[in-house]
Amino acid sequence: MIGRLPLDEQLAVLTSVLSSNEVLLEVLNRAATLELPGWYVTGGCLFQTVWNVVTDRHPGSGIKDYDVFYFDDRDLSWEAEDAVIRAVGEAFAGLPAEVEVRNEARVHLWYEQKLGVACAPHASTEAAIDSFAATTCCLGVRLEWGGRWRVYAPHGLSDVFNLVVRPNPVLAPREVYEAKTARWRQRWPELTVLGWPSASTMLTPSST
Template identity: 65%
Template sequence: MTDLDRLRGLLVRNEVLVTVLDRARACDLPHWYLTAGCVVQTVWNALTGRDAGHGIEDYDLFYHNPADPSWAAEDRVIRMVADACRDLPVEVEVRNEARVHLWYEAKFGVPCPPFASTEAAIDAFPAVCSCVGVRIGRDGSWHLHAPYGLDDLFGLVVRPNPVLAPREVFERKAARWKARWPELTVLTSR
């Protein structure tokens, strides 16, 4: 069994996540992935016997469109996805990763170079275990991006990613996650 097969087997336990994946596919966004907490936390919930939606605050849908990095263009996509998901009991947070560098420093206190792709943005998440993105292709096949593999995710290990995120961002996330999933092992160094 491949990592993707195992991951898919765990993710399909979350019907909302699968529905968001299907609706994202229908929106046909450029270079999109469902990523971050909703993916990671669905896996943790499956591995620890919790309800599929336990602790999931939102569903992160990232795409990359450098052709128009304006807020107006991103807002149109946000509204389109919100309309497509209006009947779901969750928030789908949509971001054009081609424009993150425009606001990142104001929010997190450190500059962020422009991301060349959605994959590059996923690679920069604060924790290695959360550097995971999935999408469903037009043909129904599942695609995975996991630059560090899935060992930490499947092993319930949270370790800092040295690529970009400030230490405080990692520590806040790790503390919040540990409170919701006490089975996690939080490491302080890579």
């Protein structure tokens, strides 16, 4: 079972599995040429590729889009981000998928209006990934010099390989988690989706 392998072996399997998604691999290769500060490919395109391979589906099945995050806090205007989106969009022209590019330094400016809860400014792309609604989703990868894979997985990879979706109640509200998991379950019924923790559980300090 992949989720029970040592972490270094899980990482080797992860890069092999993600490479089997030709669109994802092309997004990674093209993004690596753009010199976006602190960039990662992240979101559903990663863990859903793993789910597809583990459940014997086509690697790209059901993947809505491919997210490229970067972090640039030098200019937080929409105009600056839009200029990057337009310029970078040309690099992904011709791919049979939608690629969404977003500056995570700006998330706090629109998050509350969109999702109903306030968001403190992120300090990095990694911090933005840390705030995803499920710990299983907290995954980012990029290609660095020499083709080296950089993998950011603050909660490890076992849940991803074991098809377990675990809530991450640090920012996104419960309804976001439940809406996402309901949608994922329709396409991947093999998932084990853990429930949102109760208020009492969240307030109880962990034992030492």
